[in-house]
Amino acid sequence: MNIVKLLILIILAVPSMVFALEDNHDWRKNATTEEKVQQMVKVIPSASNIMIQMGERYKNLYWAAKMGKWEFANYQVEEMQELIHTLQITRPKRAKTASEFLQAVIPALPKALESKQWKEFEAGFDLLRQQCMGCHVKNDHAFITLPIPKSANSPVLNMN
Numbered sequence: 001m002n003i004v005k006l007l008i009l010i011i012l013a014v015p016s017m018v019f020a021l022e023d024n025h026d027w028r029k030n031a032t033t034e035e036k037v038q039q040m041v042k043v044i045p046s047a048s049n050i051m052i053q054m055g056e057r058y059k060n061l062y063w064a065a066k067m068g069k070w071e072f073a074n075y076q077v078e079e080m081q082e083l084i085h086t087l088q089i090t091r092p093k094r095a096k097t098a099s100e101f102l103q104a105v106i107p108a109l110p111k112a113l114e115s116k117q118w119k120e121f122e123a124g125f126d127l128l129r130q131q132c133m134g135c136h137v138k139n140d141h142a143f144i145t146l147p148i149p150k151s152a153n154s155p156v157l158n159m160n
Contacts, residue, residue: 044090047139050083056153057083058132063152065121070113072156073121077109097138104131 024030027039057076064073084102088095105128112124129146136144152158 045086047087047091047094050087050090054080054083054132058128058146059149059152060154060157061128062125062149063154063157065113065118065125067157068116069157070116072154073113074110077106077113081106094139097135100138101131101135 027035031039057080061073061076061080064070064076081102084098088098108127109124112120115121129148132146133142133144136142
């Protein structure tokens with residue numbers, strides 16, 4: 001009977017011992033501030049992560065305008081701006097070209113959207129497209145070119 005009690009105690013104690021070990025290895029709780037900062041820097045989104053999001057906004061912007069959903073198109077531009085600002089913070093090496101991009105595109109694109117005219121938007125979108133690819137060239141990524149989007153993934157645009 002003593003062996004049975006001992007086994008039950010071990011079975012009950014093992015999970016709490018495992019959790020205690022996990023807590024001891026959890027850098028979020030036990031690391032110094034400097035170690036925590038180092039860990040956080042490692043998980044900051046890379047430029048490529050941000051550009052994946054930009055690509056989605058790029059497609060949604062084009063198709064929102066094409067479908068006459070001007071408010072949603074404006075929203076895409078606002079989100080693109082935020083992504084570029086995030087890029088400037090998280091990737092300081094890219095801050096200069098990101099700033100140049102914002103200065104070239106952001107004044108023109110909202111004006112094109114404000115008109116709610118496809119032809120004006122198309123010219124603004126072409127400027128955006130050219131500036132994106134120019135930025136890619138300046139950052140040694142000339143191999144990344146942008147076509148005119150063939151579709152968008154947003155359910156807002158695909159619920160007709």
